[in-house]
Amino acid sequence: MKPYSKLLLVFSVLMILAMTIYTPVHAQESGAKLAEDASSAILIERDTGEIMFEKNSNEQLPPASMTKIMTMLLIMEAVDNGKITLDEKVRTSERAASMGGSQIFLEPGEEMTVDEMLKGIAIASGNDASVAMAEHLAGTEDEFVNMMNAKAKELGLKDTNFLNSNGLPEANHYTTAHDMAMMARELLKYENITDYTSLYEDYLRADSDKKFWLVNTNKLVKFYPGVDGLKTGFTREAKYCLTATANKKDMRVIAVVMGASTPKERNRQITEMLDYAYSQYQVHKQYDRGTVIDQVKVNKGSKSKVDAATAENVSMLTKKGQSLDGATEEVSWNKDVKAPLKEGDTVGKLTVKLDGKTLSEVSLVLTEDVDEASLWQFIKRTSSILVGKK
CATH class of the missing domain: 3.40.710.10 (DD-peptidase/beta-lactamase superfamily)
Incomplete structure (x- = not known):
């Protein structure tokens, strides 16, 4: 067998193995004869x-x-x-x-x-x-x-x-x-x-x-x-x-x-x-709805950080027997999280990925209301930051 043929064979085997680790769910699975009487x-x-x-x-x-x-x-x-x-x-x-x-x-x-x-x-x-x-x-x-x-x-x-x-x-x-x-x-x-x-x-x-x-x-x-x-x-x-x-x-x-x-x-x-x-x-299932994932920074808020939780269950669907080993989580926050905010407001999202593919994406929401910081709170917070820099 020629060298390039061996390389092609190895590459093909690796691709087949990769596909068996996680196969995304597709609509209309082949061979599934269902709802034949329905419109x-x-x-x-x-x-x-x-x-x-x-x-x-x-x-x-x-x-x-x-x-x-x-x-x-x-x-x-x-x-x-x-x-x-x-x-x-x-x-x-x-x-x-x-x-x-x-x-x-x-x-x-x-x-x-x-x-x-x-x-x-x-x-x-x-x-x-x-x-x-x-x-x-x-x-x-x-x-x-x-x-x-x-x-x-x-x-x-x-x-x-x-x-x-x-x-x-x-x-x-x-x-x-x-x-x-x-x-x-x-x-x-x-x-x-x-x-x-x-x-x-x-x-x-x-x-x-x-x-x-x-x-x-x-x-x-x-x-x-x-x-x-x-x-x-x-x-x-x-x-x-x-x-x-x-x-x-x-x-x-x-x-x-x-x-x-x-x-x-x-x-x-x-x-x-x-x-x-x-x-x-x-x-x-990775997380139930309402699970606190992290704290988000709130600009000009009465609290500088507030818990953010999953708006929905975080789950992945696979064919039976398929593994999700190696899946990673990424948290991304909205650009300007600024008070006042209400409980349930979306402030970011949690994404679960495997081999670069998104398996699940769920909004992260505030677990409590956040009012605007009072003038006194703002002065206190600014002062502590300035003191910390000395």
Whole structure:
């Protein structure tokens, strides 16, 4: 064998070995025959957003009641930022009560708490409850729809357009499997949402003579271990749809199917996608959400240094059996971290790399508010610096 041939052989072997150390996850793994009955589908890991499987995932389609994932996201966001509370009363308008399709049979003028309305939306897919909450949050459903589309834009979802809060058929009301998965991923940041979506059955008006039994439209929360959400959908135009999430083996997965022919086919396809995820992949979790990584310097702050923590779980997804030995972490700070700042403000990012490839990138956020330094604090700090230089 000629010298250059030997070198070529050695180089080829080394390249093959390198590729076996870490193989990045690619969409549509070869040989994975999933969601064959669906118009579109996608399967992602929640922490990393990595796609394990997709089929026509950017095709614009009617989402039916999966629309309510965005409705629930805006409700949970409002609860989280203190705009509303779970125990405050929501009044039902004539318009909300008139919604057809799936409903919890709200009457005009009837009041329920936000907590009860969320149950009605998450479990029974109440179109009336969705409109009641939309009006409660934004004044009118039209204004709420503007909020929905603004949130979609904020999330970078370019193939989504909402015209109502509940998914009842309207021309030009559409999304994609990909965008639906991203909305679900964002909703799952509010961990208590699964307190609602995981319930198989519950009651509304439990202490009245109008007791109403709720049964989850997502049967997988009862029949597939680990499934704790999220939302079904059906109209003649959309056919049978489901965005499901499961949490097993310290790995949360989101699976979306749109346009299945029957509810049985919808559930079968989601089940097969979840089986595929848990049999073929594993998550390497580095840090939990909220782990303090380092302190960041704050210009003109009442404190000169403040703890910065991970905004999300820091995880890496690989095929089973693959190693992440040799992975490195890099912390980079925003250029001008200047007070005043609020808890949760992004001040930098943590990047995990292997062989120059980015495996995970998560924002670092402040763990507390930082006010501007008072004049006295500024003078004291400046004086100590000058003394230290002597």
